[in-house]
């Protein structure tokens with residue numbers, strides 16, 4: 101996985117706001133046509149948030165004693181979730197030159213910087229990010245891991261191991277839901293690749309004129325997102341509307357990614373989502389992307405194709421699919437069109 105972000109034209113957003121909170125450089129300005137005349141940052145669409153399904157993880161594997169034990173373990177990692185939040189907040193408060201010690205380089209997407217600054221002239225997102233490979237462990241490049249504040253590396257490790265357990269459990273449940281034996285998806289992945297992206301969204305004095313993160317779907321299998329409890333920023337597109345996903349304390353948000361859409365032959369669609377900023381509160385979110393090994397060939401399952409009557413997606417090598425997604429700017433659900441038959 102590699103990208104070529106050219107940080108020369110993508111400024112650090114946190115620093116921009118720190119130096120002059122009233123300036124918004126032109127290349128960040130977006131025209132949000134779809135919301136003419138109303139602000140989606142406010143509460144007017146919040147009631148829709150209640151339609152987002154809430155799944156109690158402990159019920160997913162009811163009856164499987166062994167699974168329950170594993171979940172119990174995963175939930176005990178909850179303390180590590182708070183440690184992760186505390187350490188991350190301290191990291192982002194460090195001076196820029198300190199954070200830049202682990203900045204993204206042009207030949208790797210890992211580190212601290214502005215992800216998806218893919219080409220000059222594109223609209224930029226109002227956020228900075230820390231991007232790290234966490235699993236398999238031998239993918240970790242520790243030179244990009246923050247050494248300050250002290251203990252941050254351990255906090256990331258503990259948090260990611262909790263997320264991994266939850267992720268394995270979700271993949272087992274999804275296998276059953278897709279009509280297969282419970283380890284089918286885990287086997288298909290060969291080894292589940294887990295990548296962490298910590299997003300930092302500074303405040304913006306004109307939040308309706310920028311986007312924290314442009315609309316996109318995640319290219320992996322599922323994404324497990326931890327949000328802060330006290331500020332809403334994530335929105336999902338549902339029935340043509342942007343619906344805010346209000347944080348629920350101690351709950352993780354699970355997004356279905358493009359890989360599930362392909363494997364399920366479109367039965368489950370990847371979720372289009374974006375992040376908005378607010379005028380008064382900076383926001384941090386923690387996205388753990390679970391992906392197949394890059395060599396895995398992803399194509400619709402035969403039994404689902406037979407049931408639906410036609411094959412709608414091509415076979416794609418996951419590494420190629422992911423690699424080409426890094427080349428352009430995030431654009432809604434455009435990327436998955438390249439995997440559709442007839443495209």
Ligand SMILES: O=C(O)CCC(=O)C(=O)O
Pocket residue numbers: 297299313318325327333334373374375385386387
């Ligand atoms: O900040 C959020 O809630 C969304 C993050 C996200 O979509 C991503 O990192 O892919």
Ligand SMILES: [Fe+2]
Pocket residue numbers: 316317318323373387
């Ligand atoms: Fe996302």
